[in-house]
Amino acid sequence: MNYSLQLMMALPELVLAVGAILLMLVAAWGGAQSTRLVSWTAIAVLIGAGISLAGPASAGGEAFGGLYRPDMFAAFAKALIFLAAGVSILIAPRFFAETSGDDLRPEYPVLILLSAAGMGMMVSAGDLMSLYVGLELQSLSAYILASFMRRDTRSAEAGLKYFVLGALASGILLYGISLVYGFSGTTLFSGIADAYASGEQKTGLLFGLVFVFSGLAFKMSAVPFHMWTPDVYEGAPTPVTAFFASAPKVAAIALATRVAIDAMGPAIADWRQIVIFASLASIIFGSVAAIRQDNIKRLLAYSSIANVGFALVGLAAGGEAGVSSVLYYVAIYVVMTLGSFLVVLQMRDAEGRPVETIASLAGMSRTRPGLAVAMAIFMFSLAGIPPLLGFFSKLQVFLAAVHAGLFVFAAVAAAASTIGAYYYLKIVKVMYFDEPAPAFGGRTDPVEGLLLVISAVVISPLGWPLLGFLEVWTGAAAKALF
Amino acid sequence: MIQLLAFYLFAAVVCVSGAFTILSRNPVHSVLWLILAFFNAAGLMVLANAEFIAMLLVIVYVGAVAVLFLFVVMMLNIDFAELRAGVMKYAAVGFALAVALVAEILIAVGAYSAGTLQLGRRIAPIDAKVNNIEAIGQLLYSRYLFVFEGAGLVLLVAMIGAIVLTLRPRTDVKPQKISRQVQRRAKDATRNVNHPVGQGVEL
Numbered sequence: 001m002n003y004s005l006q007l008m009m010a011l012p013e014l015v016l017a018v019g020a021i022l023l024m025l026v027a028a029w030g031g032a033q034s035t036r037l038v039s040w041t042a043i044a045v046l047i048g049a050g051i052s053l054a055g056p057a058s059a060g061g062e063a064f065g066g067l068y069r070p071d072m073f074a075a076f077a078k079a080l081i082f083l084a085a086g087v088s089i090l091i092a093p094r095f096f097a098e099t100s101g102d103d104l105r106p107e108y109p110v111l112i113l114l115s116a117a118g119m120g121m122m123v124s125a126g127d128l129m130s131l132y133v134g135l136e137l138q139s140l141s142a143y144i145l146a147s148f149m150r151r152d153t154r155s156a157e158a159g160l161k162y163f164v165l166g167a168l169a170s171g172i173l174l175y176g177i178s179l180v181y182g183f184s185g186t187t188l189f190s191g192i193a194d195a196y197a198s199g200e201q202k203t204g205l206l207f208g209l210v211f212v213f214s215g216l217a218f219k220m221s222a223v224p225f226h227m228w229t230p231d232v233y234e235g236a237p238t239p240v241t242a243f244f245a246s247a248p249k250v251a252a253i254a255l256a257t258r259v260a261i262d263a264m265g266p267a268i269a270d271w272r273q274i275v276i277f278a279s280l281a282s283i284i285f286g287s288v289a290a291i292r293q294d295n296i297k298r299l300l301a302y303s304s305i306a307n308v309g310f311a312l313v314g315l316a317a318g319g320e321a322g323v324s325s326v327l328y329y330v331a332i333y334v335v336m337t338l339g340s341f342l343v344v345l346q347m348r349d350a351e352g353r354p355v356e357t358i359a360s361l362a363g364m365s366r367t368r369p370g371l372a373v374a375m376a377i378f379m380f381s382l383a384g385i386p387p388l389l390g391f392f393s394k395l396q397v398f399l400a401a402v403h404a405g406l407f408v409f410a411a412v413a414a415a416a417s418t419i420g421a422y423y424y425l426k427i428v429k430v431m432y433f434d435e436p437a438p439a440f441g442g443r444t445d446p447v448e449g450l451l452l453v454i455s456a457v458v459i460s461p462l463g464w465p466l467l468g469f470l471e472v473w474t475g476a477a478a479k480a481l482f
Numbered sequence: 483m484i485q486l487l488a489f490y491l492f493a494a495v496v497c498v499s500g501a502f503t504i505l506s507r508n509p510v511h512s513v514l515w516l517i518l519a520f521f522n523a524a525g526l527m528v529l530a531n532a533e534f535i536a537m538l539l540v541i542v543y544v545g546a547v548a549v550l551f552l553f554v555v556m557m558l559n560i561d562f563a564e565l566r567a568g569v570m571k572y573a574a575v576g577f578a579l580a581v582a583l584v585a586e587i588l589i590a591v592g593a594y595s596a597g598t599l600q601l602g603r604r605i606a607p608i609d610a611k612v613n614n615i616e617a618i619g620q621l622l623y624s625r626y627l628f629v630f631e632g633a634g635l636v637l638l639v640a641m642i643g644a645i646v647l648t649l650r651p652r653t654d655v656k657p658q659k660i661s662r663q664v665q666r667r668a669k670d671a672t673r674n675v676n677h678p679v680g681q682g683v684e685l
Contacts, residue, residue: 140643
């Protein structure tokens with residue numbers, strides 16, 4: 001196959017990498033004054049990468065000897081990732097400007113771009129090596145972003161914790177990869193699938209599978225590998241937390257789906273138990289632990305753990321319906337979670353400093369009615385209450401599980417989702433029925449306001465027309481894996 | 483014959499310098515013995531037709547790790563006498579580890595002589611005629627170019643991170659401005675005065 005076509009297939013990553021390097025040069029010479037320019041250009045680069053998805057990057061086939069898969073599945077996940085990355089760049093300037101300490105430096109958008117390139121590599125990986133390199137590119141950028149506010153001790157702590165635990169998880173994942181490679185003789189997903197299907201070296205391959213799934217569970221913060229999530233989400237600057245809760249989550253879930261289906265598809269009976277356990281544990285633990293939180297960022301961290309659990313319900317179902325329900329779930333989850341963090345970004349005291357306690361939301365329906373409505377929409381949706389979109393995404397994954405014959409599993413997961421509803425609704429109760437706390441200061445930035453309105457409208461019943469498109473796209477994406 | 487001689491020479495020096503790495507009282511000497519051991523291990527690798535690993539040993543271990551380690555030892559002023567004080571306390575653990583390692587070596591040798599693990603597939607088989615540096619280069623820059631470039635980006639991110647997290651503009655230092663130094667002319671820095679005798683100097 002000619003080389004230029006292969007490069008065209010990897011165009012989204014190329015655009016991001018080259019754009020990031022050029023913007024890095026601008027940042028190096030321009031200094032802190034160039035932040036605005038670099039941020040907006042980075043948005044343009046992300047849009048460019050998104051447009052390039054329409055070309056050979058989503059046409060199917062494989063590039064670089066199977067290392068890279070430019071199919072619809074990858075393209076769908078990348079579109080979500082680029083969207084979330086763009087939003088996290090847009091919401092950053094105001095947060096950093098109003099937080100005493102560090103200003104936003106132009107490296108922030110550059111690191112987001114590089115991270116997006118890594119996530120692109122992850123979701124298109126057709127080989128354990130491109131999987132690992134992409135994962136490291138994404139994680140390394142994330143560690144730096146977590147400790148981006150250097151003078152804030154919580155931010156530094158978050159970065160350090162994330163780094164140490166992330167390195168441990170990478171070690172576990174690499175150990176699994178080396179076992180799989182050792183016992184199958186190949187790192188290509190197609191070859192690994194053959195090895196699992198042949199039934200030779202069964203024990204060794206099974207050990208490899210367990211370690212690989214443990215490493216991936218850490219990256220998507222599924223129980224029992226979730227311990228880092230609340231601390232990192234709480235400590236990291238809020239725009240970075242919004243980024244963590246959206247783009248890398250999509251990438252990790254999509255990657256786990258691809259590994260499970262593409263590489264380890266024949267071993268579905270083995271990994272299904274692991275996924276079911278991780279899923280139920282995430283849903284139950286994420287919901288129960290969130291009840292006692294008084295910090296909104298920590299609460300949303302536990303909520304993200306629970307949401308990974310629901311996405312894994314779809315993965316456990318397996319098959320085309322299962323995969324499409326996973327993508328369906330994460331697409332709606334990304335919009336809900338970005339919207340919730342946009343509300344969190346508006347929480348500032350009279351002097352404009354960010355506040356994070358749930359108590360400060362009290363009586364927001366009277367002080368900031370618009371914001372309260374938006375937050376209520378996101379919370380009801382995260383709780384899975386019809387007619388909001390969060391209900392349909394949960395319905396999809398449960399239906400997939402039921403069609404796969406996992407009745408008990410689906411029933412337990414659905415029952416456990418009511419625990420989650422408790423703490424989401426508690427926030428609505430605090431906003432609407434508690435005595436008002438001091439009103440939030442500061443005005444809403446027009447860009448943030450616009451994003452907030454868009455995400456709230458998409459999640460509300462007005463977003464129903466989008467569901468049809470979403471179903472078609474996720475169906476096409478899932479077809480690419482089979 | 484010469485290969486055999488070279489093998490025993492390298493192997494003996496590795497063993498001796500390895501022993502001295504542990505036994506010498508001065509930590510700096512330990513590191514120097516370690517460097518010697520690495521060099522000779524590299525020699526052994528050349529004998530085994532693994533030139534690439536030989537070069538890695540020299541460049542990575544001797545060049546980077548050992549020198550770095552030497553700097554750490556010399557700069558941090560660690561009290562090694564104190565570190566060694568409790569060594570007998572851990573003798574049992576150390577002995578157990580040593581036994582485990584010996585057992586593993588025996589098992590590995592036994593398995594190897596019984597016929598190694600047969601792998602069904604080779605992902606990227608190489609031509610036996612090509613030496614291994616060329617073979618690695620060919621794979622790295624053709625088949626695995628994509629991940630190679632990705633690894634390059636990972637290193638770039640590491641560099642950006644190190645700079646972003648540590649570099650800050652400082653106002654309390656006076657850096658050298660070479661352009662200003664070069665632009666300075668003799669007439670800006672000196673002046674001619676016709677100074678009367680017997681009076682003080684004005685500065």
